[in-house]
Every structure is written in C-alpha cells, then in structure tokens.
Amino acid sequence: MIEELLGSGDALDEVRLLREETDVVDALARATWSVLAEPGDGIAGVLIQALGAEEALRYALDGVQRDGAVDALLDTADPRVRRAVAEGRRRWAPRVEARAVRDALRGAREVGARLLLPGDDLWPGALDDLEANAPIALWVRGDPRRWTVTPRVSMVGARASSGYGDLVAAEIAGDLAASGALIVSGGAYGIDGAAHRAALGVGGGTVAFLAGGVDRAYPAGHHGLLKQIAEEGAVVSELPCGAAPTKWRFLARNRLIAALGDVTVVVEAGWRSGSLNTAGHAAALGRPLGAVPGAVTSASSAGCHRLLREYDAVCVTSAADVRELCGTMSERDRVAENAxxxxxxxxxxxxxxxxxxxxxxxxxxxxxxxxxxxxxxxxxxxxxxxxxxxxxxxxxx
Amino acid sequence: MIEELLGSGDALDEVRLLREETDVVDALARATWSVLAEPGDGIAGVLIQALGAEEALRYALDGVQRDGAVDALLDTADPRVRRAVAEGRRRWAPRVEARAVRDALRGAREVGARLLLPGDDLWPGALDDLEANAPIALWVRGDPRRWTVTPRVSMVGARASSGYGDLVAAEIAGDLAASGALIVSGGAYGIDGAAHRAALGVGGGTVAFLAGGVDRAYPAGHHGLLKQIAEEGAVVSELPCGAAPTKWRFLARNRLIAALGDVTVVVEAGWRSGSLNTAGHAAALGRPLGAVPGAVTSASSAGCHRLLREYDAVCVTSAADVRELCGTMSERDRVAENAxxxxxxxxxxxxxxxxxxxxxxxxxxxxxxxxxxxxxxxxxxxxxxxxxxxxxxxxxx
CATH class of the missing domain: 1.10.10.10 (Winged helix-like DNA-binding domain superfamily/Winged helix DNA-binding domain)
Structure with a gap:
C-alpha cells in the first residue's frame, strides 16, 4: 500500500514540479496525509511529530514500525491515545488512494499553487502554536512572503453583515493595511469580504484561508475576489486541491485564521456566529481578542457584545485601537513567559x-x-x- | 456668631417643623453646615466626624474648641490638613448668615422637603462609603423609604442623547423598575430623563439627585417630571433650598448618584461626558460599572466605549445584564473584604x-x-x- 503511494514516479514528479530542491518523499508523504486526515486531526499530528510524516504513514497504513517507535510512544501515553490511534487507522484507511494524491498534486500545479511544509523558510511558524493540531501542510496560491509582515490582524465576522458592519470592517482593515499590516480572513461574504477588499483597495496585504481546496472559489460569488487575493496576496488551505468545504472544515479553518493573526478582531457577529469559534481559538491560543461593539438593538452585534462580556474581549472602535491591542501582545507574553x-x-x-x-x-x-x-x-x-x-x-x- | 446661628428660636422652630423628636441643635448645626460648605468639602467632613456638627461649627466660626480637641486632631494629621482647615475657615466665614439658614429651612418647609441626617433610620448608609466626602445632610422631597430597596441601579448618560440611547435607557430602566429595582439618576435631559420616566411609567421607584436646592426644578423643562418624581419617588439634594446648581455642584452631585447605586450603568456618553465623572466615582468606590455599547460611528457612544476600554466597565446590553452585574457586587466584596x-x-x-x-x-x-x-x-x-x-x-x- 505504502509503496503504491510513496513509490509512484508520477506522484514524485508532480511533487518535484511543486517544490524544488526538497526531500520529495517527505513532501509526498505530507501531501498524502493532507488527503487522508481531516484538518486538525490531532492523532495524525502526534504520530507525524513523533515519527516523521513518512514513518507515520507507513505505520498508519501498513502497521509497520521501525525499532518499536510507535509502541514506545503508546506505552508512555494515556490509554485513550492508544484507542484513538487505532480509530485513526480505521478512519484513514478508506481514503487511501494513490489517484487521489496524484489528482491533488496535479490540481495544485494546474492552478499554480505551492505545497508549503513545516520547516520551509516561509512556513508560518505562528501556526505551530496549534501543536498537534497544526496543519500538516499548506497549499498556497499567491505569495507566502505576504505573512512575514507584522502585525498580522485577523478580522472576521458575520456573513450576513449589516451596512454598519461592512463600513467599520472596511475602515479598520483599510487603515491597518495602508500602514503595512496584513489582513487575515476567511474569504466569506459579509465582514470577511469587506476586510479583504479594503486591504486590496489600499494596495495592502491580505491572506484568505479557505475551508476547501484552493482550486475552488468558495463562495462562488467571490470568484473574482479570491482570484485577486491570490494574485496580490495569498489564498491558503490545508486541504488538497479538489477538496470540498464542509461544516467541520469551516470550523477547523477558523483555528488557522486565529493562529496566524497576532490579534483577532470580530467586527460583527450574531449570538451563535461562527466568528465566535474563531474568537475562541484566538483566546485559547492566548492571542489578544478584540470585538467591535454596535447597537444593542442589532442582532448582528450580539455576538460581539457576548465576546466583550464573556470572553474579556477588548472593545475596539478604530484601527488605532487594534494597533494598541497588538501592542499588548508582547507585554502579555513577557508576563506569561515564565508561567x-x-x-x-x-x-x-x-x-x-x-x-x-x-x-x-x-x-x-x-x-x-x-x-x-x-x-x-x-x-x-x-x-x-x-x-x-x-x-x-x-x-x- | 455661633449663638446667632444656633441660638435662634426662629430657626430652631423651623427645624422642629421639619424633624420631629430630634436633637434640634445638632440638626440646625448640620443645616447650617449645608449652607456654609460646598458639597463634598472633605475638610468640613473631617471636622464634623471628629467633633460633631455643633462643636465643628463652633470651632469653624469662632475658633472655640473644647478640651483642645481640634489641636489634638491636627497634631496627628498631615501638616496639609492644618493648612486646609485654616483655608476652610476663611472659605466658610463669608457665608455665615443666620438669615440664609432660616431661609433654607423655610424654603424646605414650603415645598414639603425633609431634612435627613446621618444616623436617621432612613439615612442611605451607602453614601457613607464616601467617608469625609459623604454629605453632611440631605434635603428630600418625596419618600426616603424609596431607597431601602435592592438593587439600586444608577443610570446616567448624555444630555444630548440619541433616539437609540433614549430607547435603550427606557427599556432597561423600565424592565428593572418593573421588577422592583430603584432607578437612581440626575434628573437631567436625555438619558437621565428617559430612565426616570421609564421607571415612573411602570409604577416603579426612582430617585433624582439634584445639583441645586430641591425647591428649584433644574432643568426648568423637567419641572413636571421632577414634580412627579417627588410625588412618586424622591428628589434629593445635599444643597439647601434656594441654592443654584453650579458646574462644581453637578460634579459633586455625581458622587452621590454613584454612591447610592449598587451598580452604575452609563447608557450613552460623549468622549468627555460628565457621565464619565459619575462612572469614575463608581469605580473609585469599588461599585461595579456597566456601559451600554453603541455604533462606533456614533459620537454619543464614544464615552461608553472608552469606559469599556479604559475603566474595565462591563458591557451591558439588557436589564438581565444589569441584574448579573448587581450579582457580581457581593462576590467582589467578599474577595476584597480582607484587603x-x-x-x-x-x-x-x-x-x-x-x-x-x-x-x-x-x-x-x-x-x-x-x-x-x-x-x-x-x-x-x-x-x-x-x-x-x-x-x-x-x-x-
């Protein structure tokens, strides 16, 4: 099984086209993992961290281990990890198909996407704060140098935003991007779109994380916007080309937005908005969290007020407030560094x-x-x- | 001088008409102090606390002290206190006029106001948290039993409020008052008026603190509203009847609103609104502070957002949120009680x-x-x- 996957000359050639001067077997192993495992699969993450992508794949698919490395790992772990690894193997097996991996690689080549791996110079180290839930690989359309700037501000919010929300998102994102900040968001309708557009409008940097493959425009109505982001910024996904967005993948994608941003700002959000999920990830990562208030009579601000009340989010009313929020980060880190x-x-x-x-x-x-x-x-x-x-x-x- | 003030049969008779079965000399001394000293005069407060109102007056006006009590007090105090007491005596002297005190008492009788003193059963003990700056006496039109309920919620905000602010103030105050809470405010145009009116509208309790005498309706356009509050709630001032409101008296009055409320909620406020002064008093007293958010594009919410950012005010969107804020009070007190x-x-x-x-x-x-x-x-x-x-x-x- 593993030979069919990692030994395929076709697939290795495809990897060589995507990545110059690299360990192509490791790259192919990670590309394969990105087909097998759902985003944020912590068990895959633990195995890959412990064994490397290739050995982890060998064990996952064929049960082969070198020098009893897996047994040693599982002996010291919680008994639940042993069960979870067994479950993982059953979960990954149905997806093993050499054609799927080759299609993903070919799809990436066709849209000019790169395969970025942990350890690459341009790999965004901030994502590694997700530990076992960090992405195994990233598929990138556009220029990954975009995220080497600071500050990186994640701005998210309701798809069904109000005119007020769109206006405030555009004002804040435009101001920040004009002064060199990177605007990170999810490419969705509403607040996400307003933030991306404002950043592009001032010639600033912006990155969109998608919940499906970077070869598909989702939502379809943002085909033009995502194309422009890919040309002037970067469109990124941990899912291989061809993968459709699912509810789970949207939730998992949110953790990448929260992790890449130095701070996360929620502009408008309903009481149960998905943006609260992004905010929760930011808080769990210890990233400063801001929320833009609005009228208490507006349902589309209820989630922001909830963040102010329940998550100790900071009230943000302007780009200056966001910059101040970015400033708090390093001090918090300083206080917390020995904790x-x-x-x-x-x-x-x-x-x-x-x-x-x-x-x-x-x-x-x-x-x-x-x-x-x-x-x-x-x-x-x-x-x-x-x-x-x-x-x-x-x-x- | 003191005999002219405290020995006047006319004035003592006036006091007897305002207060049954009481130490009329002490009551007259406090009424006199309320004419002599500006609200929150901490030096008058220190002298009265140490010597009692009558002896303090005797010393302040004639330099007479019993058993060297003042010298003993000043010997142990900061040298600045000695200077401040000397300054106080020069400040109070120009106001000593027996007629002014009698006029204040007569004015109170004419509008049916009571003179309430510390130690009275219905004296609002919460005001004593102001320590040396606590009021020396209160002039009350209406029923002082109104403030014996809990919770007492102080709601303040911009005079130049928006329709949004008026609406939210009315909704929150009406809901709270209908469930038995007391709404405390300052009788002003805008948010204050909306809060008082909503409380009256549901047959609930409300108290207005004025910055001048309770015999004058200020603002004049609230003549009818203040009359209704006096009839169904209470209109209160530490200033004697006949006293005009001044800028200082408005600021000093704010501390009484903050001190009487178990919590203070600012509904709408500009960046430099006087409501921030009330909020600052509440914070200094350790009272929980709430702020109602609004659109960041609205100048009349800028002060509320400032409270959320700089004063750690709690974001309040509904009467339920205010009730929760009242609940936090006792726990904070518990944690802080040994501090x-x-x-x-x-x-x-x-x-x-x-x-x-x-x-x-x-x-x-x-x-x-x-x-x-x-x-x-x-x-x-x-x-x-x-x-x-x-x-x-x-x-x-």
Whole structure:
C-alpha cells in the first residue's frame, strides 16, 4: 500500500514540479496525509511529530514500525491515545488512494499553487502554536512572503453583515493595511469580504484561508475576489486541491485564521456566529481578542457584545485601537513567559465577569477536564480563581 | 456668631417643623453646615466626624474648641490638613448668615422637603462609603423609604442623547423598575430623563439627585417630571433650598448618584461626558460599572466605549445584564473584604488594558500621589501591576 503511494514516479514528479530542491518523499508523504486526515486531526499530528510524516504513514497504513517507535510512544501515553490511534487507522484507511494524491498534486500545479511544509523558510511558524493540531501542510496560491509582515490582524465576522458592519470592517482593515499590516480572513461574504477588499483597495496585504481546496472559489460569488487575493496576496488551505468545504472544515479553518493573526478582531457577529469559534481559538491560543461593539438593538452585534462580556474581549472602535491591542501582545507574553502554559490557557479561558462551568473552561482552554480540574484546585488555593454557583470566576487581581 | 446661628428660636422652630423628636441643635448645626460648605468639602467632613456638627461649627466660626480637641486632631494629621482647615475657615466665614439658614429651612418647609441626617433610620448608609466626602445632610422631597430597596441601579448618560440611547435607557430602566429595582439618576435631559420616566411609567421607584436646592426644578423643562418624581419617588439634594446648581455642584452631585447605586450603568456618553465623572466615582468606590455599547460611528457612544476600554466597565446590553452585574457586587466584596481598602481602590483604578500615568491613578482612586506611589511600589514587587511607558497597567492574573 505504502509503496503504491510513496513509490509512484508520477506522484514524485508532480511533487518535484511543486517544490524544488526538497526531500520529495517527505513532501509526498505530507501531501498524502493532507488527503487522508481531516484538518486538525490531532492523532495524525502526534504520530507525524513523533515519527516523521513518512514513518507515520507507513505505520498508519501498513502497521509497520521501525525499532518499536510507535509502541514506545503508546506505552508512555494515556490509554485513550492508544484507542484513538487505532480509530485513526480505521478512519484513514478508506481514503487511501494513490489517484487521489496524484489528482491533488496535479490540481495544485494546474492552478499554480505551492505545497508549503513545516520547516520551509516561509512556513508560518505562528501556526505551530496549534501543536498537534497544526496543519500538516499548506497549499498556497499567491505569495507566502505576504505573512512575514507584522502585525498580522485577523478580522472576521458575520456573513450576513449589516451596512454598519461592512463600513467599520472596511475602515479598520483599510487603515491597518495602508500602514503595512496584513489582513487575515476567511474569504466569506459579509465582514470577511469587506476586510479583504479594503486591504486590496489600499494596495495592502491580505491572506484568505479557505475551508476547501484552493482550486475552488468558495463562495462562488467571490470568484473574482479570491482570484485577486491570490494574485496580490495569498489564498491558503490545508486541504488538497479538489477538496470540498464542509461544516467541520469551516470550523477547523477558523483555528488557522486565529493562529496566524497576532490579534483577532470580530467586527460583527450574531449570538451563535461562527466568528465566535474563531474568537475562541484566538483566546485559547492566548492571542489578544478584540470585538467591535454596535447597537444593542442589532442582532448582528450580539455576538460581539457576548465576546466583550464573556470572553474579556477588548472593545475596539478604530484601527488605532487594534494597533494598541497588538501592542499588548508582547507585554502579555513577557508576563506569561515564565508561567506554565496550561495555567496561562486556563486563566485566559476563565472570565472575571461570568462564571464558567469546568467543562466550558476545558473547551475554551483546549485541555482535558482532568487537567483543568488539577490546575483549578491549585489556582483556587492561590486565590487566583474562585468557585461560583457550580462555575469558576477569576478573582479581581 | 455661633449663638446667632444656633441660638435662634426662629430657626430652631423651623427645624422642629421639619424633624420631629430630634436633637434640634445638632440638626440646625448640620443645616447650617449645608449652607456654609460646598458639597463634598472633605475638610468640613473631617471636622464634623471628629467633633460633631455643633462643636465643628463652633470651632469653624469662632475658633472655640473644647478640651483642645481640634489641636489634638491636627497634631496627628498631615501638616496639609492644618493648612486646609485654616483655608476652610476663611472659605466658610463669608457665608455665615443666620438669615440664609432660616431661609433654607423655610424654603424646605414650603415645598414639603425633609431634612435627613446621618444616623436617621432612613439615612442611605451607602453614601457613607464616601467617608469625609459623604454629605453632611440631605434635603428630600418625596419618600426616603424609596431607597431601602435592592438593587439600586444608577443610570446616567448624555444630555444630548440619541433616539437609540433614549430607547435603550427606557427599556432597561423600565424592565428593572418593573421588577422592583430603584432607578437612581440626575434628573437631567436625555438619558437621565428617559430612565426616570421609564421607571415612573411602570409604577416603579426612582430617585433624582439634584445639583441645586430641591425647591428649584433644574432643568426648568423637567419641572413636571421632577414634580412627579417627588410625588412618586424622591428628589434629593445635599444643597439647601434656594441654592443654584453650579458646574462644581453637578460634579459633586455625581458622587452621590454613584454612591447610592449598587451598580452604575452609563447608557450613552460623549468622549468627555460628565457621565464619565459619575462612572469614575463608581469605580473609585469599588461599585461595579456597566456601559451600554453603541455604533462606533456614533459620537454619543464614544464615552461608553472608552469606559469599556479604559475603566474595565462591563458591557451591558439588557436589564438581565444589569441584574448579573448587581450579582457580581457581593462576590467582589467578599474577595476584597480582607484587603487594604486603598489597595483595592488603586487596583480598581488601574486597567489591564491601557496604561495610566500615576497622577491619573491618583485621580481615579481618590488618593494622593504619594499614597499611590507607595502602594504601586509594593504592588509591582508582588507582580500585580507593572510599569509601561511612564504609566501603570494591571498584570494578567
């Protein structure tokens, strides 16, 4: 099975066309993983980090391991990891098809997309903060040098935005892009589109993360916009060419937007908007989070107000406010640099305002309930948090 | 001089008409103080707290002291207090006129106002949190039992409010008042008026604090509204009848609104609105502070957004949000109850978001720069605050 995949001269030739002077077998292995695994598949991530993409693929597909490396890994891990790896193998197997990988590579070549891998000079290291959930590879149409600037501001919001939201998104994104910031968003209708367009309008940099392959314009109505972003900025996906966007892939894509941005700003969002998911990822990563307020009578600002209330998002009213938010980052990092990262994530997740149940703290911090509980016990003893009505709240400092 | 004031049979008779079964000399002394001293005169407050109203008056006007009580007080105080007391005596002397006191008492009787004093059953103890700046007496038209309910919500905002602000103020105040909360405000045009009217509209309780005597309707256009508040709620001032509102008295009045409310909510406010002064008092008193957001394109919401950014105000979008804010109060108090009150005030004053210069921390906390600096040094050592570009910011907890 593995020979059919990694030993194919056709596929290796395709990889050579996409990437010069590279370890083509490793690149092909990662391209294959991007076909096999759904975005953010943490089990694939753990295996690849431990074994390398090629060995991980060998084990995943054929059960072959060198020097008992996998057994050694699983022996020291939580028993649930062993079960999850077994489940992963069952999940990946149905997708193994040499043709699918070759099609992805060919599709990329046809639209002029590159295959970018961790360790490449232009690989965006900020995504590695996602740890086991970092992308295995990125498919890029456009110029990946675009994201080497600072600050990088992720601006997201409602697809069904109001005129007010579009106006504010355009004003803030245009101002930031004109002063050299990169505007990162999701290429969707509404706020995303307004932010991308404003950045392009001032000749600034912008990057769109898609939830499907970069060879497909989604939404179709943004065909022209995405083409322009690919030409003047970059359109990026962790999914191979040909892959359709799905609900899960939209949610997983949001973590890349949150991770690439130095800060994330939500411009307009309904009470249950997908933008809150992006905001949650930003908070879990310890990235500063901003929200633009609006009328309390407007349903399309309800999610932003929720972020201000429940997630301690900072109220952002202008590009100057966003720049100040970018400035807070380095100071936060400085304060937090000697702290246990799990503690930082838990404290970031807990609000000083609304009490959160433990399970919600776990969800927001991206840690297990067990880890959260063990930290909370200590944090309570230290007086940093206190229990309120079945939930947890941060103490006034 | 003092005999002319406190020995006047006419004035004592007037006091008897306003207050049954009471120490009429003490009541007259306090009424006299309310004529002599401007609102929030902390030096008058210190003398009255130390000596009682009558003895303080005797010393202030005639330099007479019993058993060297004033010298004992000044010997242990900061040298600046001695100078301030001397200045106070020069400030109060020009206002000493027995007729002015009698006129104030007669004016109160004519409009059916009561004279309420600290220690009275219905004295609002929350105002004593103002310590030396607490009012010396209150002149009340209406029923002082109105403020014995909880929660008491102070709602303030721009005089030049927008239709949006009026609407939101009315919705929130009406909902809260209908469920038994007291709406406290300043009787002004705009947000204040909308909040009072909504409370009256649902048959709820409301109290207006005026910056002049309760015998004058200010603003004149609110003559009918203030009359209705006096009939169904209460109209209150620390200034005697006949006193005109002045710029200083408006600012001083704001501290009473902030102190009586369990929480303070700013509904709409321009960038330099007087409502921010009320909000600053609430924050300095450790009262939870809420701000209603609006469009970032609306100048009349700029002050609210400033409160969200710089004062760590809580984003409030509905009556339910205000009720939740009231709930946070008791928990904050619980956490803070063993803490040094000066530390609590300094930490309340410092934001986790924007750095504040020391002088601004002093202003917000109501402490001297020297006291602030001595606390900040310790707080920095403990890691609770850190210096940023000439200012101070609170550390992430």
């Amino acid at each position: 246990d990262p799990e503690r930082v994530r838990i404290l970031d997740a807990i609000s000083g305002r609304a009490a959160l149940p433990t399970i919600e703290v776990a969800r927001r911090s991206g840690l297990s309930v067990e880890r959260v509980l063990s930290h909370l016990g200590l944090l309570e003893l230290e007086g940093a948090v206190y229990p309120v009505g079945g939930g947890w709240r941060r103490s006034p400092s | 040094d009150p000066e530390r609590v005030r300094i930490l309340d004053a410092i934001s986790g978001r924007a750095a504040l210069p020391t002088i601004e921390v002093a202003r917000r906390s109501g402490l001297s720069v020297e006291r602030v600096l001595s606390h900040l040094g310790l707080l920095e050592l403990e890691g609770a605050v850190y210096p940023v570009g000439g200012g101070w910011r609170r550390s992430p907890s």
